[in-house]
Amino acid sequence: VKLRCPICGREYDRPVQRCECNEPVEFELLNGEPYIGKTIWERFYDFWPVEPALELSLGEGDTPLIKSKLGEELGVRLYLKNETVNPTWSFKDRGTFLAMSYALKAGYKTVGTVSTGNMAASVSAYASRFGLNAKILVSESASNEKLKAVSVYGADVIRVKGDYGRLYFESLKLGESLGIYFMNSDNPFRVEGYKGIAFEIAEEVTPDYVLIPTSSGGLFRGVAKGFIELKESGLIEELPTLVAVQAEGCSPICRAFKEGKEKIERFERPKTIAKAIANPYPPSGNAVLKLLREFGWLCVAVSDDKIREAQRKLAGEGLFVQPASATGIAALRKLVEKGRIEEGAKVVSILTGSGLRTLSQAKGGTIRECPLESLENCLR
Numbered sequence: 001v002k003l004r005c006p007i008c009g010r011e012y013d014r015p016v017q018r019c020e021c022n023e024p025v026e027f028e029l030l031n032g033e034p035y036i037g038k039t040i041w042e043r044f045y046d047f048w049p050v051e052p053a054l055e056l057s058l059g060e061g062d063t064p065l066i067k068s069k070l071g072e073e074l075g076v077r078l079y080l081k082n083e084t085v086n087p088t089w090s091f092k093d094r095g096t097f098l099a100m101s102y103a104l105k106a107g108y109k110t111v112g113t114v115s116t117g118n119m120a121a122s123v124s125a126y127a128s129r130f131g132l133n134a135k136i137l138v139s140e141s142a143s144n145e146k147l148k149a150v151s152v153y154g155a156d157v158i159r160v161k162g163d164y165g166r167l168y169f170e171s172l173k174l175g176e177s178l179g180i181y182f183m184n185s186d187n188p189f190r191v192e193g194y195k196g197i198a199f200e201i202a203e204e205v206t207p208d209y210v211l212i213p214t215s216s217g218g219l220f221r222g223v224a225k226g227f228i229e230l231k232e233s234g235l236i237e238e239l240p241t242l243v244a245v246q247a248e249g250c251s252p253i254c255r256a257f258k259e260g261k262e263k264i265e266r267f268e269r270p271k272t273i274a275k276a277i278a279n280p281y282p283p284s285g286n287a288v289l290k291l292l293r294e295f296g297w298l299c300v301a302v303s304d305d306k307i308r309e310a311q312r313k314l315a316g317e318g319l320f321v322q323p324a325s326a327t328g329i330a331a332l333r334k335l336v337e338k339g340r341i342e343e344g345a346k347v348v349s350i351l352t353g354s355g356l357r358t359l360s361q362a363k364g365g366t367i368r369e370c371p372l373e374s375l376e377n378c379l380r
């Protein structure tokens with residue numbers, strides 16, 4: 001298989017992570033057919049560019065697609081793809097598992113990533129599982145609370161003082177010279193792992209719209225590539241309309257899309273409760289922009305208030321997600337109100353990660369106290 005640049009088209013037959021033009025690279029479209037197998041890795045065996053290390057899987061993927069009651073309120077048929085049930089509570093595990101399978105096969109002893117949240121925990125956990133060392137580079141401001149959930153797996157966690165945006169590129173450069181395989185947000189294997197979300201959705205429903213919380217752009221590119229490969233292989237007839245969802249307080253992709261720009265620009269002073277999607281200069285931003293234009297897809301930014309409201313609505317249905325994961329529902333409401341999504345449409349929203357990781361931001365319910373003697377009264 002070959003890697004190519006989605007922006008300039010240059011091709012590579014060695015495992016580079018970014019193009020000479022500085023954009024991400026991705027594997028060529030893989031044409032396959034589904035096998036009969038137990039896991040997503042087996043059923044779609046032909047669609048992965050590297051042999052998945054099945055014996056080391058932690059059971060990532062094959063997450064439930066839940067019919068949501070919130071759809072009735074909005075006049076659509078709504079399904080929730082619950083990625084919070086992955087081994088480290090987010091969709092990142094799919095990409096980590098595939099990238100780690102490659103790193104092991106390629107003979108790396110050490111892997112790494114740049115993250116403070118979901119991805120850091122995921123790489124840390126899978127490195128332990130795979131018997132590899134992990135270097136996790138985090139920003140200076142990362143809270144001890146958050147880092148505890150990363151270091152518990154035994155990774156070497158390093159707080160880096162300096163520009164967090166530059167860290168992504170520095171880590172790739174140093175990784176190459178030091179023999180550390182950095183699997184950052186839009187690493188080509190990671191993006192391939194996210195295709196599984198599209199495959200699993202297509203096994204169950206034929207969606208008209210898929211709502212995707214979008215930060216670095218890795219998840220969006222993966223889900224898009226998954227649907228495109230299904231279509232190229234003749235397994236689905238039509239592509240759904242994909243919707244990249246960002247928080248208003250950090251929406252570099254939506255802004256460039258709206259202004260008709262070809263390249264994204266750094267979003268100054270990002271401010272949103274949806275921390276997991278608050279990348280001010282997404283490394284796959286231009287690649288996402290190109291997909292949105294090519295297929296006539298949508299980009300929607302939502303406010304923190306609407307995100308909080310959506311988070312509460314989901315909790316009201318038994319699903320506690322982090323603010324970033326509630327943005328899809330907030331965007332759906334906006335699109336329905338604007339008449340951009342028609343009545344009766346089949347919509348899937350991806351719930352990317354668990355609310356337990358951002359517990360301090362959550363607004364809890366009420367808690368009462370009751371003396372044992374008056375328990376009967378309290379219960380009435």
Ligand SMILES: [Zn+2]
Pocket residue numbers: 005006007008009010019020021022023
């Ligand atoms: Zn290029």
